[in-house]
Amino acid sequence: MAGLGLYATRDFARGDHILDYNGEKITINEYTERYAEAGFGTYGMTLNKKYVLDARATSAGLGRYICDYHGSGKKPNVKYFSTGKKVEIIAIRSIKMGDELYADYGREILEAMGILPKR
Numbered sequence: 001m002a003g004l005g006l007y008a009t010r011d012f013a014r015g016d017h018i019l020d021y022n023g024e025k026i027t028i029n030e031y032t033e034r035y036a037e038a039g040f041g042t043y044g045m046t047l048n049k050k051y052v053l054d055a056r057a058t059s060a061g062l063g064r065y066i067c068d069y070h071g072s073g074k075k076p077n078v079k080y081f082s083t084g085k086k087v088e089i090i091a092i093r094s095i096k097m098g099d100e101l102y103a104d105y106g107r108e109i110l111e112a113m114g115i116l117p118k119r
Contacts, residue, residue, distance in 0.1 A: 005100050006065040012095040018078060021045045021063035021087035023055030048084045063089050069102035070116075076104045 012018055023043065026034070031044055031052040043055040043064045055061030066089065069076045078101050081088045095101070107116060 004065045005067055006062060008095045008097050008099050008101065010097050012091040014091055014093055016091045018089045018091055018095075018101070019063055021053055021055065021080060021089060022061040023053035023058055023064070025051050026054055028052055045080060045082075045087045047082055047087060053087060063087075066101045066103050068105040070105075072100075072102055074100070074102050076102050078103050 008018075023045065025047065027050060028046075031054060034054070035044070043061070045053045045055070045063075047053050053061075055064040058064075063080075066078060075093070077091060077093045077095050077099065078089050079092050080103060081090050089101075089103075107119075
């Protein structure tokens with residue numbers, strides 16, 4: 001899935017913290033209401049059982065530019081990890097300076113976006 005993309009400005013080893021996912025902290029209910037017509041929010045990241053980080057309206061949320069690996073011919077090289085207080089983006093393999101960062105958005109969001117067929 002192609003988007004704007006986010007590229008490494010230095011090398012990262014497996015397990016390195018790359019950056020935090022930033023956005024507006026809102027409740028899951030607020031998030032659901034906000035994107036009710038679309039069926040999903042394009043830049044939401046679950047923080048914990050109560051809150052979501054919505055990066056749609058921020059220019060400071062670099063993590064929102066990480067694309068899903070489907071259709072890229074590449075494998076995911078980062079994962080999102082929620083501590084409950086913040087969402088960290090962690091390298092899951094070695095990343096060289098200049099490499100694009102790819103994540104696995106998960107089947108549910110890819111189905112909602114129409115990229116994968118619904119089961």
